[in-house]
Amino acid sequence: MTNSITKNALRSLLYEVVTAPKPGLVDPISQGPHPDMNIYTFIDSSLSLEEYFAAAVEIGQNFQSTDLTQMFQQLRQRGITAEKEMFAATHGANTHKGAIFALGIFVCAESYSMTNNTELFLTISKMCKGLVQHDLIQNNELKTAGEKEFEQYHIGGARAQAERGYPIVREVALPFLKNNKGTFQTRFLDTLMKIATVTVDSNLIKRAGNYNVTNWLHQMATKYLDLGGYASPAGKKCLQKLNDDCLEHNYSLGGCADLLIVTIFVALERGYI
Ligand SMILES: CC(C)(COP(=O)(O)OP(=O)(O)OC[C@H]1O[C@@H](n2cnc3c(N)ncnc32)[C@H](O)[C@@H]1O)[C@@H](O)C(=O)NCCC(=O)NCCS
């Protein structure tokens, strides 16, 4: 029988991807600026990760030592296999690399925290202690987009969020989702845009080729929420414009999507939604 944490991990991936219309991201209406993937690719990708999340639950349940960075190392080894399983399921498209990292951490930490009665976000920062130093500062071969951006702009992307215990999720997105009422569609779109008001998304910066795009995103997302979000006609229109802008400029919001996924996961675990 599928463990309830594993099930909520899969639910959060599917809830995120069916939410539409998301700017710069794949949803059932549009591939956005992602010609190599669509909603079906995301379904296949999500299902391919079930065993990975089940393994992450087990790692969290069985971990005994006090040094939680070792638990993260175990998870990471399994995560590298999960990336291969994802690429096999999607015929080579990178649908969920960031989510394998972020949601894997949340699943493992949730399982550990439930077994050992610890606080989720504190557990995550203990697991990821030293990650930026190890992966980005001591690394002499900066190859991936995120690694190069650290060199160029000094931003830590997905790794820095993890090491800091996901402050955007803990302090911004989760309280917002919890208090925001309405349909799932409205709540998730507005939460995605709330995340976009503060996130430095390395995926967007890579696509734009400059850091300044971050300020543009923060301003557009703030404007959308000020107009009343998806529940208001003006907010809807603003989101449509943002969707068009992302398509026109080939902008992707992969980091914001990952943060929405983990926010939905915690909300499901805590019964906020
Ligand atoms: C750290 C990860 C996400 C990726 O690192 P990588 O340097 O390959 O890519 P990069 O830094 O360009 O980012 C990849 C993805 O992170 C997400 N992301 C971007 N910005 C942010 C942000 N601010 N917050 C959270 N996630 C973000 C996006 O989905 C983006 O596409 C992870 O895949 C990783 O650790 N890769 C190394 C191999 C590994 O250990 N894999 C197993 C992971 S469990």
Ligand SMILES: Nc1ncnc2c1ncn2[C@@H]1O[C@H](COP(=O)(O)OP(=O)(O)OP(=O)(O)O)[C@@H](O)[C@H]1O
């Ligand atoms: N609905 C979605 N949910 C989650 N992530 C999404 C969604 N739609 C798109 N993405 C994200 O878009 C990113 C893929 O964008 P991109 O093509 O820029 O990355 P890449 O394939 O790794 O890069 P490159 O093409 O330069 O090798 C992935 O990180 C994926 O997470």
